[in-house]
Amino acid sequence: MSNQNIAVFWFRRDLRFDDNAGLFHALQGDLPVLPLFIFDRNILDKLEDKNDARVMFLHDTLTAMHQRLEDKDTSLLVKYGKPEEVWEEVLRNYSVRAVYTNHDYEPYAKERDEAINQLLTKQDIPFRTFKDQVIFEKDEILTGGGDFYKVFTPYKRSWLDKLEDGMLESYTSGLSFNSWCQTKSLPMPSLEDMGFERSDIEIPANRINESLIEDYGENRDYPAKDATSRLGIHLRHGTLSIRKLVWEARELNETFLNELIWREFYMQVLFHNPQVVDTAFKPKYDNIPWRNSEDDFQRWCEGKTGYPIVDAGMRQLNKIGYMHNRVRMIVASFLTKHLLIDWRWGEAYFAKKLLDYELANNNGGWQWAAGSGTDAQPYFRVFNPYSQTEKFDKNEEYIKEWIPEYGTDDYPEPMVNHKEARERAIETYKEALN
Structure with missing residues (x-):
């Protein structure tokens, strides 16, 4: 238990020391600042892949931040658990007089922050949040x-x-270590402690x-x-x-x-519109009678649809946690229109695989493709994978990079006929929406 009065800066979606709004304001205050990060079990426990590259990326980033602070005789408090339980522990062990953080806008984050705000309010601890992301x-x-x-x-x-x-x-908080809480080295949970392991997926460089x-x-x-x-x-x-x-x-x-x-x-x-996480932005689109074939969905996930541009995109996603933006539109249109599979299935698969997964963009992009979102493509617009290939991968370089068996007998025939699938999609949508 530390008797020194301190402020806590809670890192979340702002893992940097420089140009960080909430951290800047915390360091401008009168109290020494203890930085905190919580590996949130409410999120991590739902991840199926225990070699999730995003968890590895977070751990590596925090390890580097932790080391940078320790070089200056201070430390980063990193916890693994459920936020309310972690905060109860922090309040027992430290004399916290103020908490700073940056705004988060997703539905779960807003619920989490409200719960922590109530916990802090009971102890007369101000919870100060700032715009940063x-x-x-x-x-x-x-x-x-x-x-x-x-x-x-x-x-x-x-x-x-x-x-x-x-x-x-820029918020030039810099690393003026006079404002940081002077602490001995604090233990940090390992990936293994949290049930995860390192991934082979390479993280893109943080460079403009x-x-x-x-x-x-x-x-x-x-x-x-x-x-x-x-x-x-x-x-x-x-x-x-x-x-x-x-x-x-x-x-x-x-x-x-x-x-x-x-x-x-x-x-x-x-x-x-937090309801868009589970429902269509345009409510009438929830009336579409999706086919939702498990077999068709599995072939789409594995990149074995027989449509090369679609399959290349899915294999790229599965291999490196990324898919080219143009191809994301093509594969989303194919799933929702050619196969008449609920956009939520595709959204969930992308959420599982994408390194750059962000709820708002992922949801918005999928609802755009399905026609159900704000400012979405009209339902009768069905991307033609063949013409998209002709326009954007004419020499099939992208396709050949990700489908080694392309052009051989091992590559499957198209699982649906484009013309027939397009007509089926338009008719299905039309009947459901009128």
Whole structure:
């Protein structure tokens, strides 16, 4: 038990020391700051793969942060457990007088934070939270009528109109260690302690490639090219500042900036409509009589549909935890339209596999493909995998990279006929929606 009065900064989706809003404010206070991270069992216990690369990435990141602090005679408190139980333990062992953190907007996170806020309030401990993972949040971008935007283009216009240079300035908390709580080295749970092991999947570099961003609009739709930033995992967990990335994107490439605005568009949709986690944004789309064939779904998951661009994408996802953005749209359309399988099945599979998984974007993208989301493609638009291949992988470089048996007798025949599947999908949707 420490009798020293302290403040706690609770790391979550903001795993960096520099340009961290909540940490900046904590270090500006009068109390020494003890940093805390919780490996949340409410999340980790649901993960089926015990070599999940995302857990490894978090552990490696925290290990590096832990070492950096220990080099300065302070430490990072890392716990494994359920947040309320961990906080009860922290409050027993430390004289906490204030808690700082950054906002989180997902439904579970909001419930978790409300429970912790109530726990802290009972002990008269202020819970101070700040905006950090987005440029605009909650109700900061609204229509003239005071509602959230349901269409991207006017949202983007409003977002750009409101953007000011000052919003992108860095929170220069630095590592002024005089403000940190001086503690001896604190033990950190290992991956094995939490029931996990290391993954063979490689984590993309946390580096802004300026030349790639400059050519992003020209090259981003071609999956055989190494032309996407792969920064999604770093934005998801805050190892990269959104302010820094938006500043670079604004200077370098409008198309890349648009993708960052799409991220915030879907986050505000989820914030205002938490029900979209389980139901269609457009309720009538929940009337679609999905076929939901387990066998068809398994072939889609394994990349054995007989549609090469679809199979290449699924095999890329299964192998490296990533799928090219153009191909994500193709495989999602194929699942929901060609196979008439519920978008929630595909969303859950992506959530299990994607390194850059983020609830708002994943949900928004799948509902877009299914036609059920905000600003979604119309239900009668069914991507043609063959024409998409002709446009974006004409020489089949991407396909051949991920399907070694392509062009041999070992590669399966198409599991459905495109024309027939398209007509079936349109008719099924039409009957359900009218």
